[in-house]
Every structure is written in C-alpha cells, then in structure tokens.
Amino acid sequence: xxxxxxxxxxxxxxxxxxxxxxxxxxxxxxxxxxxxxxxxxxxxxxxxxxxxxxxxxxxxxxxxxxxxxxxxxxxxxxxxxxxxxxxxxxxxxxxxxxxxxxxxxxxxxxxxxxxxxxxxxxxxxxxxxxxxxxxxxxxxxxxxxxxxxxxxxxxxxxxxxxxxxxxxxxxxxxxx
Numbered sequence: 001x002x003x004x005x006x007x008x009x010x011x012x013x014x015x016x017x018x019x020x021x022x023x024x025x026x027x028x029x030x031x032x033x034x035x036x037x038x039x040x041x042x043x044x045x046x047x048x049x050x051x052x053x054x055x056x057x058x059x060x061x062x063x064x065x066x067x068x069x070x071x072x073x074x075x076x077x078x079x080x081x082x083x084x085x086x087x088x089x090x091x092x093x094x095x096x097x098x099x100x101x102x103x104x105x106x107x108x109x110x111x112x113x114x115x116x117x118x119x120x121x122x123x124x125x126x127x128x129x130x131x132x133x134x135x136x137x138x139x140x141x142x143x144x145x146x147x148x149x150x151x152x153x154x155x156x157x158x159x160x161x162x163x164x165x166x167x168x169x170x171x172x173x174x175x176x
Contacts, residue, residue, distance in 0.1 A: 006144055008143065008144045009142070009157065010141070012139070012141070019045050019048045020051055020055070022052060023050065023051065024055045025161070026052070026053060026157055027056015029156055029160075032108060032109065033104075033105070033107070033109075034110070034127070035104065035109075035111075035122065036053070036112070036126065037127065039116055039130045040132055045139040050083055050111050057077045057079045059076065064083065071084060072102075080108040081108065082103055082109070082111070083111055084111070084112040085113045086112060086115065124147055125148065126147070126150055127143055128143070129141060129143050
C-alpha cells in the first residue's frame with residue numbers, strides 16, 4: 001500500500017517584513033482551535049512570525065513579545081491568540097503543569113514556540129513550522145501538516161501566496 005505524502009511547503013524569507021507577511025497570511029486562515037507548533041533555534045524568526053500571525057487574526061502585532069519568562073501571553077483579537085514560549089520548560093511533563101485547557105482552547109488560536117517540549121500534549125492535527133537560518137537576513141520556513149485540517153490550511157496558504165519575485169540579474173563587472 002502506498003504511503004500518503006504529507007502536505008508540506010517550504011519558502012525562504014529575506015526580511016522581517018516578509019516573515020511578517022507570511023505570518024499575516026497564515027493568521028487570516030487560522031480558525032479558533034487551530035494550533036501552530038514552532039520549531040527553530042534562537043533568532044530563527046519564531047517571534048517575528050507570531051507578530052505577523054497577530055495581525056492576521058485581527059490583533060496588534062506591535063504588542064507581541066516573546067513570553068520566555070512568563071511562558072504564556074494572550075493577545076486580544078477578533079480570534080484571541082495564545083502565545084506560548086516553552087523554551088524554559090523541561091519537557092512534556094513540565095508543560096502538563098500549565099493550563100492546557102486555556103492553551104488549547106477551541107475559541108482561540110494557539111502558537112507555541114519550542115513546541116518540541118510539549119511532546120504528545122500537542123493535538124494530533126496541527127501545523128508544524130520549522131524555521132532555520134539560511135544567512136544573516138534569510139530564514140527558511142517549512143510548514144508541515146499533521147492531519148487533514150492542517151493540510152487544508154497549508155494548501156490554501158500556498159495557493160494564496162504571491163508569486164516569488166524574479167532574482168535580480170547579477171551586476172556586470174566594469175571593463176578594465
């Protein structure tokens with residue numbers, strides 16, 4: 001029997017503004033109860049993506065700050081956004097001590113930085129987002145679906161994406 005291929009989309013952002021724009025487009029598609037699990041090293045753009053998500057769900061992106069020390073913040077919006085930073089958690093057993101009913105509320109969108117620390121607490125159907133450094137200003141963002149709803153989200157996001165700009169031609173060397 002052939003294995004079904006997971007829905008995945010990879011893109012490269014060349015600026016904070018581009019990462020905000022991707023987050024905003026994704027935020028417009030998210031519905032109450034959706035969960036976005038973010039993975040990536042320090043400085044890979046996770047909080048920058050969340051700022052775009054905040055705008056997309058109808059909130060104020062300027063209010064979004066990484067909740068590293070408070071672990072969780074909730075931002076008011078048309079669809080409230082719960083932003084969790086699990087960096088300081090020691091794994092799923094520590095995450096289980098949090099208010100998971102609030103975190104995974106069916107009335108809110110949830111985004112979790114360092115989501116690998118939540119382990120099996122994550123819902124089966126969520127979007128996995130992996131961010132990584134490509135160069136000083138460029139970040140690779142790979143979105144992976146874990147179920148049918150997240151697959152539909154990624155498929156729609158990809159279909160709605162503006163065409164990528166053509167690469168600028170290399171400057172010609174002046175004649176010597």
